[in-house]
Amino acid sequence: MLLDQQQLDFSVEMQAKSYSLLKWVGKSVSSGLLSFQTAHQYSTLPLAAADWIDKHYLNIPEAARVDPADIPVFANFFSTYLENSFDLIANPGKIKFSPDAHCFCPMCSWMIDAPNLKTKSLSTADKKRALRMQIHSVLQLGIDTGAKLDESRAEAIVSDYGEATALLAYGHDLIQRLDAIANGPAVLALWRRFAWKSSGSPKPNFRLSTKMILNAESELRALVAA
Numbered sequence: 338m339l340l341d342q343q344q345l346d347f348s349v350e351m352q353a354k355s356y357s358l359l360k361w362v363g364k365s366v367s368s369g370l371l372s373f374q375t376a377h378q379y380s381t382l383p384l385a386a387a388d389w390i391d392k393h394y395l396n397i398p399e400a401a402r403v404d405p406a407d408i409p410v411f412a413n414f415f416s417t418y419l420e421n422s423f424d425l426i427a428n429p430g431k432i433k434f435s436p437d438a439h440c441f442c443p444m445c446s447w448m449i450d451a452p453n454l455k456t457k458s459l460s461t462a463d464k465k466r467a468l469r470m471q472i473h474s475v476l477q478l479g480i481d482t483g484a485k486l487d488e489s490r491a492e493a494i495v496s497d498y499g500e501a502t503a504l505l506a507y508g509h510d511l512i513q514r515l516d517a518i519a520n521g522p523a524v525l526a527l528w529r530r531f532a533w534k535s536s537g538s539p540k541p542n543f544r545l546s547t548k549m550i551l552n553a554e555s556e557l558r559a560l561v562a563a
């Protein structure tokens with residue numbers, strides 16, 4: 338399916354808010370404003386996240402707050418954000434105010450570590466998986482637009498248009514994340530392909546927009562049709 342602008346707008350917003358929420362939690366944990374002593378019983382991260390966000394709704398700053406009706410889908414997205422991008426370091430001893438008495442439900446386990454979460458390091462397998470996602474999205478574009486495209490042509494397009502194909506694959510992944518589908522650190526590899534400079538550092542002030550993704554899709558559409 339070709340990307341839908343409205344769905345992408347929503348996903349990009351969920352992503353920006355996930356980032357803001359995690360930053361806010363990190364600050365609040367460090368300053369002792371959030372405590373984790375209530376025991377919760379949740380089996381999955383999205384369920385735990387939805388309830389957690391709901392309970393803290395009024396404290397959550399505007400930049401990280403979604404419409405109450407969107408909390409379940411935001412919680413889905415937020416959980417993929419944690420799983421794709423960060424390693425959870427279980428070390429409750431770091432928290433001064435509750436050394437060993439905090440809740441170990443999936444959400445509290447993540448949140449208590451928010452100030453110390455480590456960005457995942459990417460393996461060769463993650464980078465290969467990212468390439469597979471790029472190739473797949475180009476092949477899919479061929480199918481969706483009725484273009485005849487074989488695997489080797491798709492591979493050639495990915496190798497010549499790494500940034501555009503990473504944006505396209507990332508766009509499709511963003512929409513899957515609304516359903517709590519986490520494709521893992523390969524997604525972080527896609528992100529770096531367009532949000533980082535080739536020298537290996539983040540582009541200053543980079544901000545993902547729907548327009549970037551849709552522009553990539555139409556650029557690739559022309560190539561696929563050629």
Ligand SMILES: [Zn+2]
Pocket residue numbers: 375376377440441442443444445446
């Ligand atoms: Zn908990």
